[in-house]
Amino acid sequence: MQHPPALAFDRVGMTYPDGTEALSDVNLTVAPGEFVTVVGPSGCGKSTLLRLASGLLDQSTGSVEVDRDRLGYVFQDATLLPWRTVRKNVELLAELHEIPADERARLVEEAIALVDLVGFEDHHPNRLSGGMRMRVSLARSLTLHPTVWLFDEPFGALDEITRERLNGEVLDLFTSQGFAGLFITHSVQEAVFMSTRVLVMSARPGRIIEEFEVPFEYPRAKALRFSPEFGALAGEISRRLEDSHA
Numbered sequence: 299m300q301h302p303p304a305l306a307f308d309r310v311g312m313t314y315p316d317g318t319e320a321l322s323d324v325n326l327t328v329a330p331g332e333f334v335t336v337v338g339p340s341g342c343g344k345s346t347l348l349r350l351a352s353g354l355l356d357q358s359t360g361s362v363e364v365d366r367d368r369l370g371y372v373f374q375d376a377t378l379l380p381w382r383t384v385r386k387n388v389e390l391l392a393e394l395h396e397i398p399a400d401e402r403a404r405l406v407e408e409a410i411a412l413v414d415l416v417g418f419e420d421h422h423p424n425r426l427s428g429g430m431r432m433r434v435s436l437a438r439s440l441t442l443h444p445t446v447w448l449f450d451e452p453f454g455a456l457d458e459i460t461r462e463r464l465n466g467e468v469l470d471l472f473t474s475q476g477f478a479g480l481f482i483t484h485s486v487q488e489a490v491f492m493s494t495r496v497l498v499m500s501a502r503p504g505r506i507i508e509e510f511e512v513p514f515e516y517p518r519a520k521a522l523r524f525s526p527e528f529g530a531l532a533g534e535i536s537r538r539l540e541d542s543h544a
């Protein structure tokens with residue numbers, strides 16, 4: 299028997315109350331252990347897709363099935379509470395899930411170590427760099443040991459060096475924690491570097507118009523980005539993405 303998918307969209311349409319049709323007939327599955335990235339033009343419905351996956355929003359048509367017991371969600375903004383320390387921000391989701399205090403403390407400590415923020419536990423967010431703030435956001439989801447993890451352009455606002463470093467860190471977590479990932483980005487390079495599969499969306503109303511398997515083994519070395527195979531695949535995806543704007 300095949301594993302059930304961690305996340306499945308079946309003929310999903312989404313029209314907002316004001317009549318804006320954001321998504322039309324989206325079919326998509328993410329199996330356990332897959333890292334799937336969606337690229338598409340601005341405004342095509344990518345964030346809508348993640349809101350449906352998270353259960354923050356209900357689809358208009360079709361079905362969305364996601365294992366949401368342990369759901370990670372990271373947004374472009376780190377969404378930290380400025381009055382809480384790093385430790386207290388990381389603890390937030392575990393609190394909401396009513397995990398007992400001693401277990402929570404252990405999970406928080408483990409997550410902070412995994413994102414390399416040991417020594418910064420008592421700092422407030424305004425003293426952290428953009429990259430460190432995103433690490434806090436990652437750690438907050440990590441405390442849940444996510445089975446499904448949603449990423450909405452998490453590193454889009456960071457400089458390239460920080461972004462590439464965090465790409466590597468998320469992949470380390472992916473290979474060590476084994477979640478199913480659904481990642482959104484504008485960057486084709488980032489999509490290819492991270493993923494087992496890349497999906498290209500059309501302009502609004504968004505549909506999946508093409509799917510690319512990414513053949514590279516994990517762990518992926520930084521130098522992969524400079525290989526001819528990487529360049530060829532990224533080029534092919536970029537061309538498809540340009541067509542999708544037409």
Ligand SMILES: Nc1ncnc2c1ncn2[C@@H]1O[C@H](COP(=O)(O)OP(=O)(O)O)[C@@H](O)[C@H]1O
Nearest residue numbers: 314316318320339340341342343344345346347
């Ligand atoms: N709450 C809303 N009400 C009406 N329209 C919305 C709402 N949220 C997003 N939209 C519209 O739906 C479309 C898709 O938005 P979004 O999913 O944010 O796109 P993306 O993340 O790909 O840029 C856009 O045209 C956007 O303006």
Ligand SMILES: [Mg+2]
Nearest residue numbers: 344345346450
């Ligand atoms: Mg968006």
